[in-house]
Amino acid sequence: MTVDEERRSASAQIFVKGDVLDADGVITLDSSTEHHLTRVLRLSDGEYVSVSDGAGRWRLAGVIHAGGSLTLEPAGPVVAERRLHPPLTIATAIPKGDRVDWLVQKAVEIGVDTVQLLHTERSVVRWKAERATKQVERLNRIAHEAARQSRRVWLPEVQPPVPVLDVLALSVVAEPGGRNVAVGDTFIAIGPEGGWSPRELANAGARVQLGPNVLRTETAAVVAATLCVSNSR
Structure with a gap:
């Protein structure tokens, strides 16, 4: 063994x-x-x-x-142990209800290192500072439990929500009609179910597609994580 x-x-x-x-x-x-x-x-x-x-x-x-x-x-x-791939970040609008719990759990199990929460122009879910602090603490507990379950030796982190314009220049954005996810795409931004606004897309860099269908936010995050890990190994 x-x-x-x-x-x-x-x-x-x-x-x-x-x-x-x-x-x-x-x-x-x-x-x-x-x-x-x-x-x-x-x-x-x-x-x-x-x-x-x-x-x-x-x-x-x-x-x-x-x-x-x-x-x-x-x-x-x-x-x-050496890292099997560069650190991976998924920046995502916050989905409704407990879908964010599922998103964090599955992204960590797949191999994402950082989940950066976003407030976008079309976000339905927005957390004020006090609630954000409590929710992020809870989500980090979920992330650490997922890391234990999946036998990871690098602890992941969930970051408090930031305005989406703070990260668009650092990431590629998931958008139908974009190019395929490529080697080197280690920071992907996922929009809300209402999609990116014209202003957000105007400030975005490269666009990547996650398949032919319209996906829920949490599904898009998991697909993006899977593609990133697959391409980086």
Whole structure:
């Protein structure tokens, strides 16, 4: 079994700070992580957990139950993995309801590193500062859980919403009739279901198409993420 296969076959993955990952001896867990491994996953002695610092480094650790608590004992060296592709960003208008949760979860599982939320001219969903702070905190929890589930060793991030004109010059925009997504397209902007406004398109750079059909915002984000990852490997 290769090192990568060992990580992927672990019973669970968790994230810790770098100094915790590097320390010798048992790895002591915070209460929420211990509860997740013990009560939710119900891990047993002898099972292995992949422990990552979220910055590309990880190691295997074995589960130990003692004194009513669970700790982890390092079972191998710290491994540093190179990125398989450049960091990928999907900038997206915020879809309605819980669709944004699904968007973040699936984009992270596919391999997106940053989800940048946008307020566009035709956005239906707009968050004021206080709500945005709470929602982004919640979405980052979803992103980190998706990273654990998919055995990623690079932690993703959800960024608070910004005016779309702040990012159009940095990205390519998803728009019917554009060119195909190409190698080097690592920052794609997705508009709201009402589409981009003429002013936004006038300020946009290259346009890329995501297929022949009209897509919901969250679907477009997932398609764009898939194409970016596929092209960059």
